[in-house]
Amino acid sequence: MIAHLWDRLADAKARLEPVQSKYRVLFENPNDLDAPAAVLVPDPNWMAAALDGNVLPPIDTYLRDQNVPDGEPKEHPYAEPIDAMTEEEALEYLVMKDISPSIWRDYIGNRTIMKIVPVELIPTDRTFRNSWRITQAEETTA
């Protein structure tokens, strides 16, 4: 019998050292043009569990559970845990889990609205935090 995800997380927290990710996910909301860029920070205990394996459920269970009504059984707590991921795979998983599909799947515009960047590229000066936008790389055509 598979233990509940919450129990697996408790076990993982007890035996694994937290892992601070070297990356952040920058993203903008295409449905709110006035909103500044958001910065997703991976949780260190979650990252440790992702890199160790046999704790987290398949990402598709989370996506299916988004449509499950309140109080109804969800699939992800008792799904078969997946193997260890690389940090890159873990970040892709986190994007699909914690960021709206309207940003990572459905957006069809030309603007870059999501980027995975090293922590060092996030400004430490937050004076103008509500003006942050993702820098658009210049594209050249031959």
Place this chain on the structure above:
Amino acid sequence: MSTIKAANISNGTDTVATGYVVNGSVKSFVTYNFSNGISESFNTSSVTDVSDGVGRQAYTSAMNITAHTTLGNAQGGAHNTTFLFCEITNVTTSQREWNTGTSASNGVNALGDNTTCHVALGDLA
């Protein structure tokens, strides 16, 4: 992973049903600072810095209902006439957001990047 199955827990004098411990425990917590990131956490997959003073925590293991118990608190302050606030907003079974900032005795409120602590209680999905 080993599992101890028991209906009750006792210290030799007092006995409680295991369900009290399992059902009454905190299901998720996080301490977050907008500049320094996550310092303490459990059952949290990420925190998103949405904008000045606005954050969003995502649970790894979802709660059973949207109306679960959530608590949030801003840390700091200086025993003066400006106080820190933390308001929980936009709660779902898988995440919740917060607004934090300062509230002054002259009636001026402003969002700001306080350190905040959050817990969730209730039944898991």
